[in-house]
Amino acid sequence: MAEDEQSGTEPRSFLTCVTEVARLLGVGDVAVEPKDRHARHLAHAVRKPLLERGSLPEEWFAPLMAAAVYDPDPSFCRWFVEPAVYAFGRRRVMAALVDYLRAGTDAERAGAVRAWYSAHVPLRADRSPAYGPGGVRNPALDEVQDIKVAWLEASMRVFAEFTDLKMRHRVLLYLPTSRAAYPPPLHKLLESTIASARAHPDLHIRHWAAAADREGV
Numbered sequence: 520m521a522e523d524e525q526s527g528t529e530p531r532s533f534l535t536c537v538t539e540v541a542r543l544l545g546v547g548d549v550a551v552e553p554k555d556r557h558a559r560h561l562a563h564a565v566r567k568p569l570l571e572r573g574s575l576p577e578e579w580f581a582p583l584m585a586a587a588v589y590d591p592d593p594s595f596c597r598w599f600v601e602p603a604v605y606a607f608g609r610r611r612v613m614a615a616l617v618d619y620l621r622a623g624t625d626a627e628r629a630g631a632v633r634a635w636y637s638a639h640v641p642l643r644a645d646r647s648p649a650y651g652p653g654g655v656r657n658p659a660l661d662e663v664q665d666i667k668v669a670w671l672e673a674s675m676r677v678f679a680e681f682t683d684l685k686m687r688h689r690v691l692l693y694l695p696t697s698r699a700a701y702p703p704p705l706h707k708l709l710e711s712t713i714a715s716a717r718a719h720p721d722l723h724i725r726h727w728a729a730a731a732d733r734e735g736v
Contacts, residue, residue, distance in 0.1 A: 544568050688721075
């Protein structure tokens with residue numbers, strides 16, 4: 520599927536994604552703004568209501584993740600990621616981002632990388648009533664060790680398969696340079712990634728490989 524192309528529907532954008540979240544919340548449209556600011560104003564309008572809800576319906580998960588991935592600002596995409604983590608669990612949110620990284624459009628892969636940082640948001644019982652009744656939370660909701668391994672693998676495969684320099688820079692952001700961060704089944708793929716980065720003409724990518732070499736990978 521080509522970037523921002525959806526069969527039979529309006530091309531997906533941050534504005535269309537956040538408008539859907541606002542519709543689900545029943546948030547009235549904000550004052551009309553230029554297109555580049557309208558989406559941000561809508562996002563601001565839904566931020567507080569999302570965190571104030573004790574639970575979120577199942578059908579809201581996909582629209583929240585789409586809004587997070589299509590938000591072009593890595594600082595503000597947390598407005599959608601955080602309530603999803605509280606309501607649906609860190610595990611499910613991170614797994615969805617791995618899926619976007621594996622099979623999304625170029626825009627969705629880039630958005631998944633932006634949102635990955637926010638998916639690590641610390642959780643506090645006093646931050647959202649969706650934390651859990653009586654301040655108790657099922658730890659299985661936030662068990663993510665295997666999901667983080669899946670992210671590492673998907674990132675290295677994207678690095679290997681894509682020639683786009685920006686995409687390669689993005690996935691390197693969350694690829695540790697220490698071998699200890701990778702389980703043994705990923706070591707062969709890691710070695711291939713480092714070898715490719717070591718020979719790459721881009722200085723930033725070679726610097727990542729050099730850091731890995733210094734750490735004895």
